[in-house]
Amino acid sequence: MSKTIGDVILDVQNISLRFGGVKALTDISFNVREHEVRAIIGPNGAGKSSMLNCINGVYTPQEGSITFRGQTFDHMNSRQVADMGIARTFQNLALFKGMSVIDNIMSGRNLKIKSNILMQALRLGPAQREEEMHREVVEHIIDFLEIQAFRKSPVGQLPYGLQKRVDLGRALAMEPKVLLLDEPMAGMNLEEKQDMCRFILDVNDEFGTTVVLIEHDMGVVMDISDRVVVLDYGKKIGDGTPDEVRNNPEVISAYLGTSH
Numbered sequence: 366m367s368k369t370i371g372d373v374i375l376d377v378q379n380i381s382l383r384f385g386g387v388k389a390l391t392d393i394s395f396n397v398r399e400h401e402v403r404a405i406i407g408p409n410g411a412g413k414s415s416m417l418n419c420i421n422g423v424y425t426p427q428e429g430s431i432t433f434r435g436q437t438f439d440h441m442n443s444r445q446v447a448d449m450g451i452a453r454t455f456q457n458l459a460l461f462k463g464m465s466v467i468d469n470i471m472s473g474r475n476l477k478i479k480s481n482i483l484m485q486a487l488r489l490g491p492a493q494r495e496e497e498m499h500r501e502v503v504e505h506i507i508d509f510l511e512i513q514a515f516r517k518s519p520v521g522q523l524p525y526g527l528q529k530r531v532d533l534g535r536a537l538a539m540e541p542k543v544l545l546l547d548e549p550m551a552g553m554n555l556e557e558k559q560d561m562c563r564f565i566l567d568v569n570d571e572f573g574t575t576v577v578l579i580e581h582d583m584g585v586v587m588d589i590s591d592r593v594v595v596l597d598y599g600k601k602i603g604d605g606t607p608d609e610v611r612n613n614p615e616v617i618s619a620y621l622g623t624s625h
Contacts, residue, residue: 473538
């Protein structure tokens with residue numbers, strides 16, 4: 366089944382990022398089209414996470430601009446980015462380990478909550494109705510990620526693969542237009558990776574969410590990505606379809622090993 370890729374939703378132009386004298390990114394440009402799965406790959410230290418951190422407002426690049434849905438910024442803060450519809454998961458799980466699965470995913474709804482804290486605490490009419498609406502969204506995500514059996518479990522007691530699913534659920538609770546995934550399959554066994562691949566493709570298909578992911582597993586990248594951008598030492602060395610990238614001599618020598 367072929368899917369329809371839309372117009373450019375995110376356009377990264379000439380991004381350079383330095384920490385003191387160290388260049389993390391040098392003149393990086395690429396775009397992301399609506400409804401695609403866009404992978405960013407490269408060896409360790411290539412600048413992949415730094416690139417995501419520029420997109421979601423954690424780092425402010427010294428040069429370049431980022432255009433999201435037609436609005437151009439030289440820098441944004443993380444709150445603005447989230448408000449505009451970009452959500453992010455992290456390499457190291459930043460979950461609330463003592464809280465239940467449902468409460469962790471509910472925390473992803475914070476930006477959507479309109480009623481003030483007093484109304485929420487007293488569970489006044491509008492606040493209660495609003496909470497019920499948010500819970501409905503969260504329950505749908507829990508069903509979608511097949512974690513119904515663990516709704517009330519403290520996240521810290523779950524196996525690693527399920528914790529990664531909860532992290533994905535919390536990001537989905539923000540109803541993002543673009544979902545940034547930082548190594549969503551790191552540390553997983555084969556079965557967990559297959560599950561996560563399926564969920565990423567389903568998110569892309571059923572929710573219509575555009576996905577940008579960093580991933581080290583080349584098999585996964587080649588299987589699920591529509592286009593791939595390749596970084597090495599903070600520079601872009603390749604950009605195209607999985608097949609184009611796979612056959613790019615510069616990428617082969619930098620990343621895949623010449624014998625690949």
